[in-house]
Amino acid sequence: MARIFAYIVHKGGVADDSAAELPVAAAKVDAAQPPTAIVTGWGADLDAVCDTLRATYAEVWKIAKEPLAYPNAELVRKALVSVLPQKSILLVPHAHFGVDLSPGLSIRMDASYVPDVMEIEGVDGTSLKLVRQEFGGQVSTHVRCDISAGAVINIRPGAFRPQEVASAGGQVVDKSGEVGNLTSRRRYLETIAAEAGDVDISKQQVLVSIGRGIQEQENIAIAEELAEALGAAVSCSRPVVDAKWLDKSRQVGSSGQTVRPKVYLACGISGSFQHLAGIKGNPFLVAINKNPKAPIFRVADVGVVADILEFLPELTTRVREERCVSGSERRRP
Amino acid sequence: MEILVCAKRVPDTSENEIELNSAGNDIERDELVYSVNEPDNYAVEEALQIVDRAGGHVTVVTVGGDEDEEILRREMAMGAHHGVLISDDAFSGSDGRGIAAILKAFVQTGHYDLILTGVQADDGCAQVGGMLAAMLDYPFASLVTSIEVLEGRKLKIGREIEGGSKEINAIDLPCVLSIQTGINEPRYVGMRGIRQVASVPIPTLGVPELGVDPETVGEAAAKVTRLDYFVPPAGRGAEMLQGSREETIDKLMDLLKAKGGLN
Numbered sequence: 129m130a131r132i133f134a135y136i137v138h139k140g141g142v143a144d145d146s147a148a149e150l151p152v153a154a155a156k157v158d159a160a161q162p163p164t165a166i167v168t169g170w171g172a173d174l175d176a177v178c179d180t181l182r183a184t185y186a187e188v189w190k191i192a193k194e195p196l197a198y199p200n201a202e203l204v205r206k207a208l209v210s211v212l213p214q215k216s217i218l219l220v221p222h223a224h225f226g227v228d229l230s231p232g233l234s235i236r237m238d239a240s241y242v243p244d245v246m247e248i249e250g251v252d253g254t255s256l257k258l259v260r261q262e263f264g265g266q267v268s269t270h271v272r273c274d275i276s277a278g279a280v281i282n283i284r285p286g287a288f289r290p291q292e293v294a295s296a297g298g299q300v301v302d303k304s305g306e307v308g309n310l311t312s313r314r315r316y317l318e319t320i321a322a323e324a325g326d327v328d329i330s331k332q333q334v335l336v337s338i339g340r341g342i343q344e345q346e347n348i349a350i351a352e353e354l355a356e357a358l359g360a361a362v363s364c365s366r367p368v369v370d371a372k373w374l375d376k377s378r379q380v381g382s383s384g385q386t387v388r389p390k391v392y393l394a395c396g397i398s399g400s401f402q403h404l405a406g407i408k409g410n411p412f413l414v415a416i417n418k419n420p421k422a423p424i425f426r427v428a429d430v431g432v433v434a435d436i437l438e439f440l441p442e443l444t445t446r447v448r449e450e451r452c453v454s455g456s457e458r459r460r461p
Numbered sequence: 462m463e464i465l466v467c468a469k470r471v472p473d474t475s476e477n478e479i480e481l482n483s484a485g486n487d488i489e490r491d492e493l494v495y496s497v498n499e500p501d502n503y504a505v506e507e508a509l510q511i512v513d514r515a516g517g518h519v520t521v522v523t524v525g526g527d528e529d530e531e532i533l534r535r536e537m538a539m540g541a542h543h544g545v546l547i548s549d550d551a552f553s554g555s556d557g558r559g560i561a562a563i564l565k566a567f568v569q570t571g572h573y574d575l576i577l578t579g580v581q582a583d584d585g586c587a588q589v590g591g592m593l594a595a596m597l598d599y600p601f602a603s604l605v606t607s608i609e610v611l612e613g614r615k616l617k618i619g620r621e622i623e624g625g626s627k628e629i630n631a632i633d634l635p636c637v638l639s640i641q642t643g644i645n646e647p648r649y650v651g652m653r654g655i656r657q658v659a660s661v662p663i664p665t666l667g668v669p670e671l672g673v674d675p676e677t678v679g680e681a682a683a684k685v686t687r688l689d690y691f692v693p694p695a696g697r698g699a700e701m702l703q704g705s706r707e708e709t710i711d712k713l714m715d716l717l718k719a720k721g722g723l724n
Contacts, residue, residue, distance in 0.1 A: 200630075202600055224622045227580075228603045231557070231591030240684040241557065243586045257688075262584045263472070266479040267488060267690045274684040313600040313633035317617070322625030334722050340475060358717075359724025370643035376625055383604075383621050391722035398474075412720035414713065415699055419478050421692075430716055431699030432709055439706075446710050447723065 129251070130215040130278060132163040134185070135208070135229075137199070137221050141176035146221035146283070148184055148290035153219055153283045156248035157256065162186045162296070163219070166211070168204050170197040182298040189303045195310040201228035202312040209236045210307045215278040222282035223382065230280045239278035242271055246287045251275070264400045265423035284401065322385075325377025327361045334360035334391045337380055339403075340367040341396015341417060341436050348373055350440045351395060357447040363387065365403045381406040396436040399424025416440070462517035462610070462634075464508040465573040466541070467564055467589065468501035469523060469582050470532045486689050497532040500579025502539075504640040506647040507608060508577055509540045515610050517574075518542040522567060524552060524560055533663055538654035539647070549667030554680025557585075561592035562678055566671040568597060574614070576637045580604055587639065594637035602632055603639040 134150035136143055147165070154163035165185040167178055174192055181188045191207050212218065216237070220226040222244045234241035246268075247259035254276040261268050273279055329335060336355040342348060348362070355362045362378065369379045380387050381403045388409035395416045397403060404427060407413070415428035418435045425431045432439065472479065476494040481487075508519040520543040521536040523529050533544030545567070552563055568576065576594075580603065581587035587603070594601030606627065607619035620628040621641050632638075668675055676682060702709045717723055 201603075224604055224620070227587055228591070228601075228620075231588040232595035232601055235558070235561075235592050235595035241586075241588060241592070242685055243588060262690075263474050263479040263488075264583065266474070267481065268693050269690050270688040272686045272688055277684075313636070314602060315631045317629040317631055319622070320619070320627045320629060322627075334724055358722060360722075366642065372643075372646065379625065382623060384625050386624070391717065391720050393722075412716070412722070413699075414716070414722075421478055421480065425699045425701070426693075426697075428699035430713070431701045432713065433701065434706075434709070442706065443710055443713065446714055450714065450718075450723070 129158045129161060130217050130275065131213055132157055132161060132217045132219065133166045133189075133212065134163045135218060135220045135226075136165050136167045136177065136181060137223070137225055138167065138169065138173070138177040141173040143177050143180060144221060146223075146285050147181060149285065149288045150219045150221070150283060151184060152288040152290060153245070153248055153281075157217060157251060164189055165298075166208065166218075167191065168193070168196045168199065168207055170194050178300045182300065183295040184293070184298070186296045186298045188298055188300045190300050191307055192302065192304045193307055193310055198316045199225060200312060200314065200316045201225060202314045203310045205229055205233045205236060206310055206312075207307045208233060211303045212237065215239075215276070217275060217279050217281065220280060220282050222284050226282045230282050234280040237278055237280065239280055240273045240275060241280045241282075242273045243282040244284050245281055246284050256281075261401075264398050266398075266421060285405065286401075323377060325375045327378070329361055329363045329378060329380065330385050330387050332361045332363075332387065332389055334358055334393075335363045335380070335387060335389045336360050336393050336395060337363040337365065337397060338368055338395050338436070339365040339397030342368060342373075343396075343437065345371070345373045347437055350437065350444075354440050354444040354447070357444050357451065360393075365397045365400070394424050394428065395440060397424055398422050399427060462511060462515050462574045463572055464511060464517060464519050464575045464577065465568065465571070466501065466504045466508050466519060466521045466536070467523070467576065467578045467593075468505065468521050468532055468536060469498045469579070469585065470495050470525060470529045471498045471582050471584055474583050481690055481692060485691065488690050495528075497535055498579050498582045498585075500581060500640060500642050502536075502579070502647045503642050503644050504577040504579050505536045505539055505541055506645045507640055508575075509648075510645060511575070511608065511610060520545060520571075520573075522547060522564070524548070524555075524563055530663055534655060534658050534661075535650055537658040537661060538650045544661075544663045546663055546665045547667070547671070548665050551668050551673075551675040551679050554683060555678045556683035556685040557588040558592055558684065559678040559682055561589050561596055563671065563673055564589065564593050565596045566673045567666065568593070570671065574634045575616075576635070578637070578639050580639045580641045590637050590639040597635075597637070600632050600636045601638070602630060602636070604641045605638045606641050606644050608638070608644075
């Protein structure tokens with residue numbers, strides 16, 4: 129079996145959560161072989177990350193180069209090609225950096241590539257059997273991947289639960305010397321932080337969140353009325369922002385805001401993993417969707433199969449009635 | 462600027478519920494409505510806007526069969542100048558790497574400054590753009606949400622990263638970019654527009670025209686193969702509220718009150 133590596137994403141001297149998840153995935157490829165961490169970067173941040181990784185990985189390959197201070201995928205790809213042995217299997221977290229890095233890396237390594245892997249079913253000879261999803265999670269598929277010339281496998285964040293392990297007491301191996309001059313025809317300039325919106329959805333207790341099922345811009349009012357009645361705010365999934373019906377600041381998901389409400393009403397939202405990644409703190413999740421097979425029902429606490437354009441106004445009416453009743457009760461002497 | 466947009470025809474998930482067929486080895490395709498992959502539409506719109514500002518032409522290419530010609534016509538109705546269908550029995554069953562190799566051969570028949578793809582297809586892997594760039598030795602950037610043309614054959618691009626932040630890069634032409642949805646508002650295409658391009662010839666290119674080695678593409682060369690489709694066990698799953706609408710809302714109200722949903 130070829131050697132297995134885990135690419136470590138890190139920021140500000142701290143490893144991403146995926147650093148603890150990749151060894152679990154690696155063990156499903158080859159339980160006999162602990163994976164080697166591979167970390168690129170520069171300076172004190174890189175050293176701090178390598179040091180913490182010694183608890184999880186028996187061996188940590190460090191590539192310290194000044195141009196790698198920011199993880200420009202074009203440069204990281206060159207660095208990895210320089211150090212990875214032939215036929216290696218490299219696991220990479222499937223987020224914006226992995227999407228940028230991995231397809232081209234697989235070509236440079238002359239290796240196979242499978243993205244967004246949720247489960248690894250094992251190796252049979254030179255083929256690895258994997259599970260992915262298609263159509264926004266509506267269906268899953270088994271994929272066979274020929275690993276005889278190596279493979280780059282992008283692993284879905286959160287799909288492999290990290291295990292409590294005794295400290296690996298790993299050693300850091302400096303591989304910087306094996307990497308030559310790094311230049312690229314793509315140059316990182318700056319990062320522009322998200323603009324703050326009129327409402328900070330990350331601080332709301334209750335969210336009425338709308339997706340493609342809202343259908344038209346005019347129908348946003350239906351969600352706003354329910355939110356007002358509940359004392360909640362309106363948030364949304366990506367298609368609503370793409371259509372410019374709501375501000376980017378209202379988007380929940382890996383490319384939007386991370387929210388921690390007590391109650392989350394997912395209305396006409398199919399439930400892609402990118403959207404679910406933005407919902408933290410285990411809220412009470414209510415899903416309302418007219419498609420009974422929508423993936424959101426697999427993760428929600430409570431589900432209602434209904435067209436939100438009919439259901440939400442009726443719910444709003446009931447919430448308002450409830451307010452009137454409890455309001456008059458309170459006024460009673 | 463000469464811009465190539467790689468597009469794909471896919472089952473339209475906003476029009477269909479994707480279900481397994483009775484044999485359980487594929488999705489039920491009989492009544493599926495197909496359309497152009499949504500992010501590809503944004504890529505074509507972006508290409509048209511760049512050409513409006515900087516001059517040049519937009520070519521849309523797809524790898525597939527005769528049925529895929531309809532998406533080329535749709536994108537030509539949006540304003541794309543040329544459509545090209547790449548089709549050959551030798552190409553069927555190609556994996557992402559095979560598709561990228563076919564597109565590489567096509568790119569080398571012309572002179573393109575900029576190659577765009579949609580960020581991902583609903584039935585795809587977000588891989589062909591990055592692979593194509595590596596094969597051509599062009600720089601690549603994914604998840605692009607803004608493009609500005611600079612002097613000296615360069616672009617300033619924004620990439621969508623975590624938490625709504627945007628990563629700004631300068632990138633040299635020629636390059637390959639994968640375009641994220643929301644970068645623009647794709648223009649509407651009416652029946653009239655489609656009719657206007659209905660008789661424009663669309664060339665079909667195959668192995669002889671592209672000079673692709675058939676051994677490197679198609680099913681036999683694929684290193685990654687989809688074996689089946691399945692629906693995973695529901696796991697915990699939601700408690701589905703049943704009954705009349707009124708009963709459903711009663712139950713939901715009780716739950717919302719108990720869980721702090723009425724602020």
